Amino acid sequence: MKNAAKNAFVTGFPIKQSKSPLIHGFWLNDLNIDGTYRAVELAEDGFSEFIAQLKSGDVEFEGGNVTMPFKEEAFQLVDERDAIAEKIGAVNTIYRKDGKLCGTNTDAYGFAANLDDLAPQWRPKSQNSSKAVVFGAGGASRAILFALIEAGFNEIALYNRTLSRAETLADEFGPSVTAYQIDGVDHGLKNADLFVNTSSLGMHGTPVPDLNFASMAEGAIATDIVYHPLKTKFLENADKQGIAIADGFGMLLHQAVPGFEHWFGARPKVTKTLRDKILNG
Numbered sequence: 001m002k003n004a005a006k007n008a009f010v011t012g013f014p015i016k017q018s019k020s021p022l023i024h025g026f027w028l029n030d031l032n033i034d035g036t037y038r039a040v041e042l043a044e045d046g047f048s049e050f051i052a053q054l055k056s057g058d059v060e061f062e063g064g065n066v067t068m069p070f071k072e073e074a075f076q077l078v079d080e081r082d083a084i085a086e087k088i089g090a091v092n093t094i095y096r097k098d099g100k101l102c103g104t105n106t107d108a109y110g111f112a113a114n115l116d117d118l119a120p121q122w123r124p125k126s127q128n129s130s131k132a133v134v135f136g137a138g139g140a141s142r143a144i145l146f147a148l149i150e151a152g153f154n155e156i157a158l159y160n161r162t163l164s165r166a167e168t169l170a171d172e173f174g175p176s177v178t179a180y181q182i183d184g185v186d187h188g189l190k191n192a193d194l195f196v197n198t199s200s201l202g203m204h205g206t207p208v209p210d211l212n213f214a215s216m217a218e219g220a221i222a223t224d225i226v227y228h229p230l231k232t233k234f235l236e237n238a239d240k241q242g243i244a245i246a247d248g249f250g251m252l253l254h255q256a257v258p259g260f261e262h263w264f265g266a267r268p269k270v271t272k273t274l275r276d277k278i279l280n281g
């Protein structure tokens, strides 16, 4: 007999470290839903075979999450992808719709929803005075640029060690984004309303440049998508200089919401209980 429970997966290589089973497991239990969410361990070259099985129905999943290094392959292999996935160039969430396998990317949503939670004043009040400084132009930076443009930032200064990567993104994202060499960040911070670190600097306490956050606009906010440690050195420095800070851990929790709703039909909430549980689990 067919199992009535709905099932979802997370896959990546490696996948053991993923917090996603804990997050979705918490919601399934909390909302009393008959479903499972589990990590699927694949070989590094096993993703296309897995997608073929999903398409043929050989594996019974409503959909799932895709993490490193399969996000770009997922982008190529799904039947359909939405506008956000197209812009970000990577798929982190797969779901079924009208018999097709659809791909989206929920990182931009997760980033914005985390700031809405921790620092709701982050959204520009006026299109004329909304400057953001983005540090880093790697894969993660795309979702952040998408979220900032959608929120209404009209001046986004993108700093990267490798200038050409920042220039490529600036070309793609249009006139609100300008690429700069990394050593000019202090100049860019003057009167900026928001600073976002999207680079891997500061992860596990590695050194970061000592930036002049104090020159940012009144009421400015600094945030970091790195959340190991929770208060990164960028955030520590900004805090010492009197700038409001918002850690990036909630991005991980919020980016999981749309997928859960697609697979299990209920929209879960990111609560303090969930945050504490995942932080300590």
Ligand code: ATR
Pocket: 135, 136, 137, 138, 139, 140, 141, 160, 161, 162, 163, 165, 198, 199, 200, 201
């Ligand atoms: P992700 O997909 O997680 O963003 P990535 O594509 O490797 O990872 O990008 C990492 C980002 O951190 C890039 O902006 C990278 O700068 P480069 O494009 O010049 O490589 C940045 N980064 C990593 N180590 C850095 C360092 N030591 N100094 C400055 N920037 C660094």
